[in-house]
Amino acid sequence: AQSVTQLGSHVSVSEGxxxxxxxxxxxxxxxxxxxxxxxxxxxxxxxxxxxxxxxLVKGINGFEAEFKKxxxxxxxxxxxxxxxxxxxxxxxxxxxxxxxxxxxxxxxLIIKP
Amino acid sequence: xxGVSQDPRHKITKRGQNVTFxxxxxxxxxxxxxxxxxxxxxxxxxxxFQNEAQLEKSRLLSDRFSAERPKGxxxxxxxxxxxxxxxxxxxxxxxxxxxxxxxFFGPGTRLTVL
Numbered sequence: 001a002q003s004v005t006q007l008g009s010h011v012s013v014s015e016g017x018x019x020x021x022x023x024x025x026x027x028x029x030x031x032x033x034x035x036x037x038x039x040x041x042x043x044x045x046x047x048x049x050x051x052x053x054x055x056l057v058k059g060i061n062g063f064e065a066e067f068k069k070x071x072x073x074x075x076x077x078x079x080x081x082x083x084x085x086x087x088x089x090x091x092x093x094x095x096x097x098x099x100x101x102x103x104x105x106x107x108x109l110i111i112k113p
Numbered sequence: 114x115x116g117v118s119q120d121p122r123h124k125i126t127k128r129g130q131n132v133t134f135x136x137x138x139x140x141x142x143x144x145x146x147x148x149x150x151x152x153x154x155x156x157x158x159x160x161x162f163q164n165e166a167q168l169e170k171s172r173l174l175s176d177r178f179s180a181e182r183p184k185g186x187x188x189x190x191x192x193x194x195x196x197x198x199x200x201x202x203x204x205x206x207x208x209x210x211x212x213x214x215x216x217f218f219g220p221g222t223r224l225t226v227l
Binding site for chain 1: 117144146148153154155156157158161163168169204206208213214215216217218219220221223
Protein backbone atom coordinates (compact mmCIF):
# COMPACT_ATOMS: atom_id res chain seq x y z
CA ALA A 1 0.00 0.00 0.00
CA GLN A 2 1.10 3.50 -0.69
CA SER A 3 2.05 5.94 2.03
CA VAL A 4 2.61 9.68 2.13
CA THR A 5 5.05 11.43 4.44
CA GLN A 6 4.99 15.13 5.15
CA LEU A 7 8.07 16.36 6.95
CA GLY A 8 7.26 18.80 9.71
CA SER A 9 3.88 19.01 11.37
CA HIS A 10 4.41 22.77 11.70
CA VAL A 11 6.34 25.16 9.45
CA SER A 12 6.80 28.80 10.39
CA VAL A 13 7.93 31.44 7.90
CA SER A 14 7.97 35.21 7.86
CA GLU A 15 5.61 37.13 5.63
CA GLY A 16 7.32 37.57 2.26
CA UNK A 17 9.64 34.61 2.74
CA UNK A 18 9.80 31.43 0.68
CA UNK A 19 7.39 28.67 1.62
CA UNK A 20 8.57 25.07 1.26
CA UNK A 21 6.38 22.19 2.41
CA UNK A 22 7.79 18.71 1.88
CA UNK A 23 5.98 15.61 0.70
CA UNK A 24 7.37 12.18 -0.11
CA UNK A 25 5.38 9.18 -1.25
CA UNK A 26 5.98 5.50 -1.69
CA UNK A 27 4.83 4.06 -4.98
CA UNK A 28 6.12 1.60 -7.50
CA UNK A 29 4.17 3.21 -10.32
CA UNK A 30 3.74 6.84 -11.30
CA UNK A 31 1.02 8.16 -9.03
CA UNK A 32 -1.43 10.99 -9.24
CA UNK A 33 -0.39 13.55 -6.64
CA UNK A 34 -2.34 16.33 -4.99
CA UNK A 35 -1.93 19.18 -2.56
CA UNK A 36 -4.98 20.35 -0.65
CA UNK A 37 -5.37 23.26 1.75
CA UNK A 38 -7.67 23.36 4.75
CA UNK A 39 -8.62 26.52 6.59
CA UNK A 40 -9.96 26.22 10.16
CA UNK A 41 -13.34 24.50 10.37
CA UNK A 42 -13.57 24.18 6.62
CA UNK A 43 -13.34 21.41 4.08
CA UNK A 44 -10.38 20.68 1.84
CA UNK A 45 -9.67 22.76 -1.24
CA UNK A 46 -7.49 21.54 -4.09
CA UNK A 47 -4.35 23.64 -4.57
CA UNK A 48 -2.80 21.72 -7.44
CA UNK A 49 -2.33 18.27 -8.91
CA UNK A 50 0.14 16.25 -10.92
CA UNK A 51 -1.16 13.64 -13.32
CA UNK A 52 1.10 13.34 -16.35
CA UNK A 53 3.25 15.63 -18.46
CA UNK A 54 5.08 18.64 -17.09
CA UNK A 55 6.60 17.89 -13.73
CA LEU A 56 6.30 21.46 -12.48
CA VAL A 57 2.68 22.22 -11.82
CA LYS A 58 1.17 25.54 -10.89
CA GLY A 59 -1.83 25.94 -8.66
CA ILE A 60 -3.97 28.57 -7.09
CA ASN A 61 -2.78 31.39 -4.84
CA GLY A 62 0.73 31.37 -6.34
CA PHE A 63 1.66 27.87 -5.18
CA GLU A 64 3.53 25.37 -7.31
CA ALA A 65 4.95 21.89 -6.86
CA GLU A 66 7.48 19.76 -8.67
CA PHE A 67 7.15 16.03 -9.19
CA LYS A 68 10.55 14.34 -8.87
CA LYS A 69 10.26 10.67 -9.65
CA UNK A 70 13.84 9.84 -8.67
CA UNK A 71 13.28 11.33 -5.24
CA UNK A 72 9.63 10.23 -4.92
CA UNK A 73 8.86 13.77 -3.85
CA UNK A 74 6.23 16.39 -4.56
CA UNK A 75 7.24 19.43 -2.53
CA UNK A 76 5.03 22.51 -2.43
CA UNK A 77 6.52 25.99 -2.77
CA UNK A 78 5.50 29.62 -2.91
CA UNK A 79 8.05 32.38 -3.49
CA UNK A 80 6.56 34.89 -1.07
CA UNK A 81 4.32 34.00 1.85
CA UNK A 82 1.23 36.01 2.65
CA UNK A 83 -0.64 36.13 5.93
CA UNK A 84 -3.66 34.59 4.21
CA UNK A 85 -1.60 31.45 3.46
CA UNK A 86 -1.81 30.40 7.10
CA UNK A 87 -3.64 27.07 7.00
CA UNK A 88 -3.03 23.34 7.07
CA UNK A 89 -1.70 21.72 3.92
CA UNK A 90 -2.16 18.09 2.98
CA UNK A 91 -0.35 16.04 0.38
CA UNK A 92 -2.23 13.08 -1.08
CA UNK A 93 -1.73 10.34 -3.63
CA UNK A 94 -4.48 8.42 -5.37
CA UNK A 95 -4.32 4.69 -5.78
CA UNK A 96 -6.42 1.89 -7.07
CA UNK A 97 -9.23 1.78 -9.54
CA UNK A 98 -11.43 3.79 -7.21
CA UNK A 99 -8.86 6.61 -6.96
CA UNK A 100 -8.95 6.45 -3.18
CA UNK A 101 -6.79 9.21 -1.72
CA UNK A 102 -3.99 8.32 0.68
CA UNK A 103 -3.13 11.31 2.82
CA UNK A 104 -0.16 12.69 4.63
CA UNK A 105 -0.61 13.86 8.21
CA UNK A 106 -0.61 17.49 7.19
CA UNK A 107 1.64 20.48 7.76
CA UNK A 108 0.38 23.55 9.55
CA LEU A 109 1.81 26.68 7.94
CA ILE A 110 2.32 29.59 10.31
CA ILE A 111 3.06 33.03 8.90
CA LYS A 112 4.92 35.48 11.12
CA PRO A 113 4.33 39.20 10.52
CA UNK B 114 -23.65 27.10 -5.16
CA UNK B 115 -22.99 23.85 -6.98
CA GLY B 116 -20.33 22.44 -4.66
CA VAL B 117 -20.55 19.48 -2.30
CA SER B 118 -22.82 20.17 0.65
CA GLN B 119 -23.06 18.40 3.99
CA ASP B 120 -25.67 18.55 6.70
CA PRO B 121 -25.51 19.20 9.57
CA ARG B 122 -22.29 21.15 9.95
CA HIS B 123 -22.10 20.35 13.64
CA LYS B 124 -23.63 17.60 15.73
CA ILE B 125 -23.37 17.11 19.48
CA THR B 126 -24.75 13.88 20.84
CA LYS B 127 -24.61 11.74 23.92
CA ARG B 128 -22.79 8.44 23.97
CA GLY B 129 -25.02 5.62 22.84
CA GLN B 130 -27.21 7.72 20.57
CA ASN B 131 -27.51 7.22 16.81
CA VAL B 132 -26.58 9.98 14.38
CA THR B 133 -27.02 10.38 10.62
CA PHE B 134 -25.19 12.72 8.30
CA UNK B 135 -26.10 13.69 4.77
CA UNK B 136 -23.91 14.53 1.78
CA UNK B 137 -25.06 16.02 -1.51
CA UNK B 138 -22.35 15.69 -4.15
CA UNK B 139 -21.84 17.79 -7.25
CA UNK B 140 -24.64 16.73 -9.57
CA UNK B 141 -22.65 15.16 -12.41
CA UNK B 142 -20.25 13.32 -10.10
CA UNK B 143 -20.99 9.63 -9.79
CA UNK B 144 -18.19 8.82 -7.34
CA UNK B 145 -18.71 9.65 -3.68
CA UNK B 146 -16.32 9.18 -0.77
CA UNK B 147 -16.59 9.44 3.00
CA UNK B 148 -13.55 10.26 5.14
CA UNK B 149 -13.02 10.81 8.83
CA UNK B 150 -10.54 13.37 10.14
CA UNK B 151 -9.37 13.78 13.70
CA UNK B 152 -7.48 16.75 15.04
CA UNK B 153 -3.96 17.02 13.70
CA UNK B 154 -4.37 14.16 11.27
CA UNK B 155 -5.05 13.75 7.60
CA UNK B 156 -8.36 12.31 6.46
CA UNK B 157 -8.87 8.56 6.73
CA UNK B 158 -10.83 6.79 4.04
CA UNK B 159 -14.08 5.21 5.21
CA UNK B 160 -16.06 4.16 2.16
CA UNK B 161 -16.63 4.74 -1.53
CA PHE B 162 -19.66 4.66 -3.83
CA GLN B 163 -19.87 4.55 -7.57
CA ASN B 164 -23.43 5.54 -8.37
CA GLU B 165 -25.54 3.62 -5.83
CA ALA B 166 -23.08 0.78 -5.38
CA GLN B 167 -20.86 0.75 -2.30
CA LEU B 168 -17.65 -0.62 -3.78
CA GLU B 169 -15.20 -0.36 -0.93
CA LYS B 170 -15.25 -0.10 2.84
CA SER B 171 -12.30 0.53 5.10
CA ARG B 172 -11.45 -1.79 7.96
CA LEU B 173 -11.93 1.36 10.07
CA LEU B 174 -15.63 1.18 9.36
CA SER B 175 -16.99 -0.88 12.24
CA ASP B 176 -20.37 -2.57 12.22
CA ARG B 177 -21.82 0.50 13.91
CA PHE B 178 -21.21 2.52 10.76
CA SER B 179 -23.37 2.22 7.68
CA ALA B 180 -23.53 4.29 4.54
CA GLU B 181 -26.06 4.40 1.74
CA ARG B 182 -26.53 6.13 -1.56
CA PRO B 183 -29.94 4.86 -2.58
CA LYS B 184 -30.47 6.65 -5.87
CA GLY B 185 -26.90 7.38 -6.76
CA UNK B 186 -27.25 11.00 -5.75
CA UNK B 187 -27.07 12.03 -2.08
CA UNK B 188 -25.52 9.77 0.53
CA UNK B 189 -26.07 9.20 4.23
CA UNK B 190 -23.63 8.00 6.86
CA UNK B 191 -25.16 6.59 10.04
CA UNK B 192 -23.33 5.83 13.26
CA UNK B 193 -25.19 3.69 15.74
CA UNK B 194 -24.49 3.60 19.47
CA UNK B 195 -21.98 6.41 19.25
CA UNK B 196 -18.82 6.29 21.33
CA UNK B 197 -16.55 9.12 22.41
CA UNK B 198 -13.93 7.84 19.97
CA UNK B 199 -16.29 8.63 17.13
CA UNK B 200 -15.79 12.35 17.74
CA UNK B 201 -14.23 13.68 14.54
CA UNK B 202 -14.86 15.65 11.38
CA UNK B 203 -16.68 13.58 8.77
CA UNK B 204 -15.87 14.68 5.25
CA UNK B 205 -17.66 13.85 2.04
CA UNK B 206 -16.10 14.22 -1.40
CA UNK B 207 -17.21 13.56 -4.95
CA UNK B 208 -15.50 13.15 -8.28
CA UNK B 209 -16.18 12.53 -11.93
CA UNK B 210 -16.23 8.96 -13.25
CA UNK B 211 -13.21 9.47 -15.45
CA UNK B 212 -9.99 11.26 -14.82
CA UNK B 213 -7.33 11.38 -12.20
CA UNK B 214 -9.10 11.14 -8.90
CA UNK B 215 -9.42 14.82 -8.16
CA UNK B 216 -11.97 14.98 -5.39
CA PHE B 217 -14.13 17.91 -4.39
CA PHE B 218 -14.84 18.18 -0.69
CA GLY B 219 -17.76 19.41 1.31
CA PRO B 220 -17.33 21.54 4.45
CA GLY B 221 -17.61 18.51 6.72
CA THR B 222 -19.77 17.57 9.69
CA ARG B 223 -18.10 17.92 13.07
CA LEU B 224 -19.36 15.29 15.49
CA THR B 225 -18.87 15.63 19.23
CA VAL B 226 -19.87 12.67 21.40
CA LEU B 227 -20.24 13.54 25.06
